[in-house]
Amino acid sequence: MSGDAEGSRLSSAPPPPPDEGDHVRGKGAIVVIEYGDYECPYCARVDRMLAELPVRRVFRHFPVTSKHPRARVLAAAGEAAASQGRFWEMHDSLFGDQGHLDDPHLWRRARELELDLDRFEADRRSAAAMERIQRDFRSGIRAGVTTTPTLFVEGERFVGVPDAALLGRLGG
């Protein structure tokens, strides 16, 4: 994961614009890129706030595992659901209830979303899921993300829960 190969360096770079690899939803002229962590309560709150706004939302994983030990496992559950076309459903499920984040709870969530459970189990432990999460995480590091949630709106960085001024700008 380290070394001098192009793309593996962590020097400063703006967050990449949304591409086909991103999780995107919502319609609106303004794009909000969110770096978040499913074990972070402030992220859950911000996610709910953004859902009410007329914006195009991009969610990128920023799991800080020394602080949130389950963060990477939960991000991988999101990616495993994504491979069955249900990323946002799992995303909403995780942020909707952060009190039940152990493996049996993930299996229950997967069943509720009618996912193929064997495939979900294999996918959430796959190298592809880990690479996908690392891609997000490292783009966040390069963009100077130091905590979650961090939002990027039209090139500007906003840390934490949006204030009234930002909400107004986003049409809230």
Add this chain to the structure above:
Amino acid sequence: MIAPGSKAPDFSLRDQEGKLISLRDLEGRTSVLVFYPLDFSPGCTDQLNIYQEVLEDFEAQGATLYGVSVDSAFCHKAFQEREGLTIPLLADFEPKGEVARAYGMYIDERGHNERGFVVIGPDLVVKHVHKSPTPLEIPGANLIFDALAA
């Protein structure tokens, strides 16, 4: 603030295990002294947690990180354990903040450090100094990688 190109101020501080770490121990490799206000305060937690996440990358760049605050070695040990940190933490405890003062990273009226970092070369010469505009602002890991690449 100390200037890049100057000799790094000497120090000898205990780490979280009570082991003395001195400037001369840093000779022959690149080191980053990360100055932060206090163990267990929310901002600091984020700062060191983020650096911990990319520690392998710092190592790949040949850099060793050390955290420095005015907390005691025992406090550092508890902080490390709670946050899952392996970055060594140096106790600038007595005389309080003496090393931070020598590096221009102490806030007298608050009694704790600024938030910033100092890159020291293998020759013990200061290569780069970064101080946040306010202690609330956490320097991103990217800024340290920028400094190491410069």
